[in-house]
Amino acid sequence: MSKLSQLETLRRLGLPTAAFCGLSYADFRAGQWPRELRKMRFPVAVRSSYGEEDGQEKAHAGEFETRLFVGQEELEEAVAMVFASYPSPDDQMVIIQEMVDSDYSGVLFAYREGVWKVEFVEGQGEQLVSGQVAPQSLLLPRFVPADRWWASRLRRWRPFGADRRYQSLVGPLLQLSIVTGQLLAEAETGAPLGLDIEFAVARRQLYVLQARPITTPNEAEELLTSANHKEILPPRPSQMMTAVIQSCSAHLFAYYQRLDPSLPTRNFIEVSAGMPWINLSALLDAMVSWGLPSSLVCESVGAEDVYRVKLRPYRSLRKWTVFVRLLKEQLSVVGRTHRWVRAAQKSLLYEISERRLMWRNNPELAFNNWLTNLQLVYVDLVSHMQALTGAMSGPIKVLARMGRLPRVSGKSESTRYLEAFRAMQAGTLSRSDFLKSYGHRGFYESDIGQKRFSEYSEKDWDQLSFGEGLEVVEESIPAQTERPSLFTWIARPFIRMMLTREWLRHHAMRYFAMLREEIQEQTRSRFGESFDFARYRPEDLTRLLEGSIDLAELEGIAYGPQAGWEPDTFLRNRDDRRLPISHLVNGAGVDEEGTALGIYPGQVRGQIWRVQQADLQAVRKPDFPRTILLTESLDPGWVPYFVQVDGVLSHVGGILSHGSIMLRESRIPAITRVPRTLDLQTGDWVEMDGRTGQIRKLDPAEREI
Known part of the structure; x- marks a missing residue:
């Protein structure tokens, strides 16, 4: 679809664009100028509209001449120059379009699969095209026509926050989003990847200058x-x-x-x-x-x-039908979760038993069957988690804002895990009894490549032993319980969802451990006790099991570096x-x-223990009189750390993070979403308030406990 036909589509749909007309090479040679030109105001832009310029597979944007701010006396020369830039001007067209005295100019890259990104500059667009000025970039949500009518009554989109420099752009950009949706619907076959739309804004009015098919699929973001x-x-x-x-x-x-x-x-x-x-x-x-x-x-x-x-x-x-489906799903999510946990355990035990013979006769088929089991467990786990989180997040958020959440929380399986670990450390629970219930748990247990407590050696347990009689962290405030009331009755279903989610995770980690035990047994019996199946991608492990590569070749495979979570x-x-x-x-x-988010109330004065990741090498806390753990994120895998400290701070997390639930139910003062601008290192003295989310560095005179 050519630029000219795109502009004609805009005009047919009644969408905003500067006045334009098309001129063929034959008419130009004959001196026959379009009638529409008489009504147009100068200066104008003369743009190319070569037939193959904006193809679906390859674009020639920028290869042909464009003349801007052309006066009436210069028009003939400008048109001739644009035609002269074509490989052959015969049967081709140029566009003559009124210039817009723009306050802002920009380009929207509207991919069908990917974000819509706007790049804009103040003034005319040639500054953007030529690279004279670095553009501002913005992600544009996909709005619908009703949004434009409501925008004058309700401010539902504030892309620039409190920054008032670009507030005059909000309305035109919202309109641009709506226009783009209409253009994409019209160009279903002509622009399969999406559209590159050039626009201008003058006195808060949007003008679409041209639209062309995107031809660079790898630029989709x-x-x-x-x-x-x-x-x-x-x-x-x-x-x-x-x-x-x-x-x-x-x-x-x-x-x-x-x-x-x-x-x-x-x-x-x-x-x-x-x-x-x-x-x-x-x-x-x-x-x-x-x-x-x-x-x-x-x-x-x-x-x-x-x-x-x-x-x-x-x-x-x-979208009421969506919410009807969502409500039906949320009303049944607890029951469905319990049924899945029971069915998954039964099914998995059966599958593992059935695979024993398969591992002997056809190991690559057995592995692919094992992989399918893992994928199904993972998908079902995450899907049930999504449903539970979606059902309870709104009400739980309200409870947290009212300060009621700590009072109505129950005791989840994650918290029982923490209490059992603390009891084992204190000598009131044997290790064997702990392993019966929680041997399938461990650091970063959601990765099947991570060791579980049941796999730990005596050396590992020595590092995890902090000595019998470990002082149990005292509650910073008395335990609070909510008297039975209408309020607690209303909150009960959502608290049950939260407890169900932690129960689900506990059992899903048991299934992960069962699958991990199976694959380790089968691969180590073939390739040695030091073989680590999780170091390799499934397709490479399949090749090893089917015999198309040997162990040396597998170990020689170089995977790309992992950049980490930054x-x-x-x-x-x-x-x-x-x-x-x-x-x-x-x-x-x-x-x-964002501001820091209090998870459980309580004031603690102590020294920071900063830990980047949970592992056995850094599991013993420093010898501080009172210790406040600072981590990047929270997870039940941090249990060996939580039992040693008086308070917890984290950069990442929310009120429904697994670690947050555990800390709240265990009544350990905690704050998450700690700003990174607050520079805290091991040994720093701080005061934290888990109710308000405030963290304050202490002067030397304030450090008495």
Whole structure:
């Protein structure tokens, strides 16, 4: 589809564009100028519209001449120059279009699969095209026509936050999003990847100058975040677990598509720099489509909200069928979870038993069968987690804001795990009894490549033994219980969901441990006791088991480096180019905007014990009179650390993080979302207040306990 036909589509749809007309080479040679030209105001732009310029597979943007600010006397010469830039001008056209005295100019890259990103500059667009001025970048949510009518009455989108420099752009950008949706619907076959749309804004009025098909599929970007992966997975997840998570991507997003079949297919997981990331943009687009606030999903997964779209009830009403399906799912989620846990255990025991003969006769088939089991357990675990979290997050958030959550919380399986570990350390529970109930737990237990307590050697247990008679951390405030009332009766179903989610995780980790035990037994019996199956990707382990490569060749496979969980959130294209969200005008300062979040009330004065990752090498706390643990994120795998300290601080997490639930129910004062601008190192004296989320460094005179 040519530029001229795109402009004609804009005009036919009644969409905003500067006045234009087309001129053929034959008419130009004959001196026959378009009648529309008489009504147009000068200066004008003379743009190319070569037939093959904007093809679906290859674009020639920038290869042909464009003349701007052309006066009436210069028009003939400018048109001749544009035609002269074509390989052959015969049967070709140029566009003559009124110049817009723009306050802002920009380009929107609207991919069908990926984020919509705007790049804009103040003034004319040639500054952007020529690279004279570095553009501002912004992620544009997908709005619908109703948003424009409501925008004048309700401010539901605040992309620039408190920054008033670009407030005049909000309305035109919202309109641009709506226009783009209409153009993409019209160009279903002509622009399969999406559209590159050039626009201008003058006196708060949007003008679409041209639209052309995108021809660079690898430039499509998604907004990725570590989210709770940073909590539950190690700093460098195993190759096996990374591959398994990636393979489940489409199945995980299918949860949202079952609720709303109109959602396009997206990957829930993307791998970048060797790490599995959650596709935040896919979730944000779903929230915007349903009229829900973008902060809802961001708070749920512990990510930054760069869309900044608020609740739009008028849109939610249009999507009422989605919420009917969601309500039906949420009402049954606890029962479904319990049924799945029972059925999964029975099925897994049967599958493992059936595979014993298969491992002897056809090991590669047995491995692929094992892999399918792991994938199914992972998908079902995450899907049930999503449903439980979605059902309870709103009410639990209200309870937390009212200060009632610590009073009505119960005792989850995760908290029983902490209490059992503390009892074992204190000498009131034997190790064997602890292992019967919790031997399948351990550091970063969501990665099947991580050791479980049941696998620990005596040397490992020596490092985990802090000595009998370990002082049990006293409660910073008396235990609080809520008297039976209408309020606690209302809160009970949501507390039950929270307890069910922790119970689900406990049993899912047991299934992970069963599968880990099976694969270790089979691979080590073949390749030696030191063989670590999790170091390799499934396809390579399959090749080893089928005999197409030997052990030396397997060990020689070099996987790319893993970059770790920094930055937390970023844009990534299909060539794995990464751009931190600080480069976005609606992402700059997001990290600094949030305030620390109190998890359990209580004031503690003590010294910081900063730990980057949970492992046996750093498990013993320093000899401080009172210790406050500072971690990057929270997870039940930190239990050996939690039992030693008086308070906990974390940079990442939320009120529904597994570690947060454990700390709250165990009545350990805790704060999460600690700003990174607060520089705290091991040995620093601080005072923390788990009720308000305040953290204060202490002067030497204040350090008495």
